Amino acid sequence: MRIYAIGDVHGCADLLEALYSEIDRELERDAPEDWRIIHIGDYGDRGPDTKRALDLIIERRSDRRVLSLMGNHDEGWLTFLADPHPVGLFVAHGGDMTARSYGVDADLSDVAGRIRTRDELLAAMPQAHLDFLRGLPRSFSFGDYYFCHAGIRPGVELAIQDREDLIWIRKEFLAYQGLHPRIIVHGHTPSAEVEMLSNRINVDTGAVKTGVMTAVVLDGRTKRIIDVRQDRA
Template structure:
C-alpha cells in the first residue's frame, strides 16, 4: 500500500488541490495495488480559504473512503467556538478571523455583544456538512510501522491509550524525546522550514499558510520520500 501523509493545510485550498492533483497523477502513472491519503489535521484558520478546504475534503471523503482526515487542534477549536463564542478561545485569538472571512463573515471581538453577533452570522454561514465532517474526525490512525496523528504522542504511553488532548496539542515532551516509540510517529502541528526526519518521528508541517509550501511523506514499501507542492 502506498501512503501519502500531508501536513497542516490551514486554509490553503490552492495547495491542497495542487497536492491532490500531484498524488492523483502519481497513482495514475504508477498504479499501486492500494493507496491511502492521510491529512494530519488543521484544515482551518490562518490561511485565506478554510471554507474551500472543507468543501474539498467533504467532497473527497464522499468520493473515496481511502482518503483519511484526522483532527487537529484548530479544527477542534473551530467547533468549540461554534458551540460557544468565547474571545479567549484558540479560534478567536489565532486565525479564526481568516476562517470567518472565508465564509463571508467579519469576526468582531471588540466587545462580547459584537462577538456574539458575528458568531451568530458565522453559525448561519457555515455549512452543516462542514460541522459534521469536523465532528467525525478521528484523532489518529496506524498503518504498518507508522502511527499518524496531528501533534504527536505522550512518550511511554501505549499508542492505543493516548489522550486526544496530547494527540492534537503536545509539543516539548514529544519533540524532545529521543528514544524509539512503538511505531514511527508521523505528525504536523509544529512548523519548520523543512520536514524533520528523525529516527522516531517525521514532521511534515512546513507552515503552508505562510511559506506557500505543503509537504507530504510518501511511504511505498521500502521507499520513503517527501513530496512538496508550492504556490
C-alpha cells in the same frame, strides 16, 4: 499500501488543490495496489480560504481511502461554535480568516461581537462542514506508522494516549529521541522542511507562512517527499 500524509492546511486551498493534482498524477502513473491519503489536521484559521479547503477535502472523502484527523485548530473552531464567550484559540489565532472565507465579517473584539460572529458563521457553514469537523478522529495506525496531529506522550501506550496530547503536545514529544512503538507521523509544529527522524516524521512545512505544502509518501520501505510551492513573485 502507499500512504500520502498531508501536512497542516490552514486555509491554503490553492496549495491543497495543487498537491492533490500531484498525488493524482502519481496514482494514475503507478497504479499502486492500495493507497491512502491522510490529512494530519488543522484545516482552517490564518489562511485565506478555509471554506474551499473543506469543500475540496469533503469532495475527496467520497473515496473512503481519503482520511482526515483532528487538529488543535479544528477543536478550537468547534469550541468557538459551542461557546464564543471566552477568548480561545479560534479568536486568538486566525479564526477571523476562517469566518471571512464563509462571507462572515468577523468581530472578535468583545463578547457581543463574538456571539454575532458565531451565529452568522453557524448559519453560513454547510452542514457537511460541521459534520466533517465533529466526526474527526484523533489517530490512525497503518503498519509501522501511527498518525496524529501533534504527537504522543513518550512512554505511554498508543492505545491509551491522552486525547489532548494527540492534538496539542510539543516539547516532551519533540525532545524525545528514543523509539516509539511505531513511527509517529505528525504536523502541528511548523518546520522549514520535513523532519524525517528515526522515531517521527513531521510533515508540517508551515504552508500559510512559507507557501509550501508537503506530503510524505510512505511506500513499503521507501519514504519520500512531494511538495507544492506558491508563486510569491
